Amino acid sequence: MEKIQRFLETKLLPAATKVAGQRHLAAIRDGFISFIPFLIIGSIFIIIQDFPAPGWQELQVKLFGEFFNQFIILPKRVTYDIMSIFIVAAISYKLAQSYRIDAFSSAMLSISAFILLTPITTTIDIDGTSHVVEKVITVGGWYGTNGIIVAIITALVATEMFNYFIKKGIIIRMPDGVPPAVSRAFSALLPGFVIIVVMLLVRLLFMQTPYENIHDFIYQVVSLPMQSLVANNIFGAIGTVFAISLLWCLGLNGGTIVNGIMRPFWVPLQDENLAAIEAGKVAPNIITEQFFDMIWIGGAGATLAVVLVLLYKSKSKQYKELGKMSLAPGLFNINEPIMFGLPVVLNPVLMLPLLLGPIVITIINYSAMALEIVARPTGVIIPWTTPPLIQGFLITGHWSGALLQLVDIVIVMLIWFPFIAVMDKKKVAEEAGVLESKNTNGKMGVSS
């Protein structure tokens, strides 16, 4: 046990800390996080459009007219469906900020660079023949979730170039006395010009290939294989929950770190589900970010079950108190009190149930959704702090999602029960021991 603990503290923890703190990974993660509120706003309108109540679709038409369906979904169109433009700007902004260079100019340049690499034509179908329409930025497609990987790469490359120019001082300098805002805008001129020219050349380069643009290339070579081999299958799902739980065993916020890496591959899957639901079909993908939100009942490691075991079964004062204190935050999927207070962190014994619980319910949830016993995530994004059961209902748009979470809680409780029972017994003895020694001390005091 001690060996494991030493390995965790001296080998795994420093390595994980280093990866998590890496500048570019942090920029990608923070960029995405800053955009999530917009996705939640978009999701609210998807939920309004597709609210899981029988007859709602017909009622919408009756109350507001035929156009309402496409009208109420507009907030989704301006968030999800052009998210690559936001993402390229957000990541560039965060990276530039970490270099302490002009983040606003960097973000603006990155948007231009991204659009320069992206098709600005689209084909539409009129009476069976397809026509090419020029000079359009499409809502959806490469500008939506499919362009995310290119958006990330563009943001990193353009911002690195920008930083190089600024740090090397290869900029146009204004004489003293020119207002700082003006001189800042001019300092972006030269690096901006070079970035734009480079992107233009990249576009030209890809025009010579059968892919015709960088998006198609990245999509075929990176996104699709990553999606099918790593993200969208049960092994990927188990790997993901294992990695997140393991990082939490080290006391690091595993969800933030792992989701930050996986999110670009999950988002297109989510979008496919949304499109299917909109078309009245069954959602094709089980794995989305929300699949994992449903696993983390009460926080990473699915620890609401632990809180319940503590509350109902523990006799030790300390554990009972911890259970009481952890219940309210646990209902909103916040579990630091359990992680650091029990503690689970750097505790080789409790590592076992912390890793096992989520893996078991991942297998159960995946199977239940694969067999279509339980509805799949619709692709809507709700805040991760939404209380369990309500969360399962809203994510899947079906009561079976709530029921599944209830079953999961019971299973995780069963896994933790023996561990807590042993710890509790020990703690009760400890507490009694402390009390006894106090009493005897007291008596001695009186008699002397």
Add this chain to the structure above:
Amino acid sequence: MNIILVCFAGMSTSMLVSKMEKVAAERGIIANITAMPATEIYDELDGADVVLLGPQARYALDKVKSEAEPKGIPVAVIDSILYGTMNGGAVLDMALEMAKK
């Protein structure tokens, strides 16, 4: 005295903030304690006397240090057990101690 607590979303630290505020009020210490996500730290550091990280946000320590230390603001990670038990008094003591130096 301005104390900033940093975690991933500023949520679990906000629980600790209310505990610390209570202790501070009891002791008659005037302290302005804020919880903040690690991503927003850039703009908010000015005027802080002490920055404390939740143990789960330890990965951001180098980043926060590189921002705060040039400004002379001490940075530290909160002890896991104190954090888990939401021991507001002990964390407040820690912050006061750091600010003195």
